[in-house]
Amino acid sequence: MILPTRLRKNKNIRRLVRETHLSMDDVIYPIFVVDGEGIRREIPSMKGQYHYSLDKLDGVAAMLRDKGIGHIMLFGVPAEKDAEASPAFADDGIIQRAARRLKALDPELYIVGDVCLCEYKSDGHCCFFEENGDIRRDRSLETLCKVAVSQARSGIDMIAPSDMMDGHIAALRTALDDAGFESVPIMGYSAKFASTFYGPFRDAADSAPAFGDRRSYQMDPANGKEALKEVALDVEEGADIVMVKPAMPYLDVISQAKELSYLPMAAYQVSGEYAMIRTAVDQRLLDERAIFESLLCIKRAGAEIIITYFAPQLQALIDAYQD
Ligand code: PBG
Numbered sequence: 001m002i003l004p005t006r007l008r009k010n011k012n013i014r015r016l017v018r019e020t021h022l023s024m025d026d027v028i029y030p031i032f033v034v035d036g037e038g039i040r041r042e043i044p045s046m047k048g049q050y051h052y053s054l055d056k057l058d059g060v061a062a063m064l065r066d067k068g069i070g071h072i073m074l075f076g077v078p079a080e081k082d083a084e085a086s087p088a089f090a091d092d093g094i095i096q097r098a099a100r101r102l103k104a105l106d107p108e109l110y111i112v113g114d115v116c117l118c119e120y121k122s123d124g125h126c127c128f129f130e131e132n133g134d135i136r137r138d139r140s141l142e143t144l145c146k147v148a149v150s151q152a153r154s155g156i157d158m159i160a161p162s163d164m165m166d167g168h169i170a171a172l173r174t175a176l177d178d179a180g181f182e183s184v185p186i187m188g189y190s191a192k193f194a195s196t197f198y199g200p201f202r203d204a205a206d207s208a209p210a211f212g213d214r215r216s217y218q219m220d221p222a223n224g225k226e227a228l229k230e231v232a233l234d235v236e237e238g239a240d241i242v243m244v245k246p247a248m249p250y251l252d253v254i255s256q257a258k259e260l261s262y263l264p265m266a267a268y269q270v271s272g273e274y275a276m277i278r279t280a281v282d283q284r285l286l287d288e289r290a291i292f293e294s295l296l297c298i299k300r301a302g303a304e305i306i307i308t309y310f311a312p313q314l315q316a317l318i319d320a321y322q323d
Pocket of ligand 1 (some may be wrong): 114116118126162163164197198199200201202214257269270272
């Protein structure tokens, strides 16, 4: 008789046949840095996540070491935004200063920079528009290139453009190469959907659009094939890593995109996914094992890299549940 349960009989045999394992090398931890002083403030929409001012980064570096986190992604929340998004590409911008500070505290820390305009631009959009509302691609790309180069100059190890402008990977690759940053990889937010699950992040980053929404540049959640087109384009344009975002409602996209290229696949378990699971665990509607399961399943679907706000807990979860 064929009895699949034979291979589930005890811990030993389950360990032998287990297909997916989580490790701290799988995750990137997003961190929000803000202007100001003495700030370590919990983000109301994302319990357990904090806004840090630059003078608090020594504590962050110590926490990262303590939790075994080797990879982070930086988001900046500047005090002032402007119509040009200039705080995004200022050499003394919030991300640029944070990167220098963190590298001084821990030269081994691998820092990914989120490249976008929405946190720095008065209207909260990721790009510039023509008067008639069309995307102004040339100006948007030009500005994004300035952001990427200035981040690389500040010591950021990898660039992750989340703006969803057509042709941005090719433009950023050329800009980085021309500025002498050939060795800085690009992780494209290749299939980034116009998702409601970004809600808590927009509070955290103060980046909700002042008018309209992002549906003229981010993808329609209804479309799977189109996500593959986006991934294929990023591969062609020279991305080093491709990403699907959000993660959990888009596991089908992750697994199909995985088949499409030899590049490492990343998935972003976004703020809404975090808030949902965090709240359910805090209210004891779910056991904390749900956090482990959520990450395990994103990896099983095909993501070798997971960007997750749960990174600080992951080692403890692995110790408890990868049994
Ligand atoms: C910036 C950006 C967003 C996220 C990452 N980069 C917000 C958005 O596109 O509105 C979302 C991250 C999250 O929800 O955790 N464009």
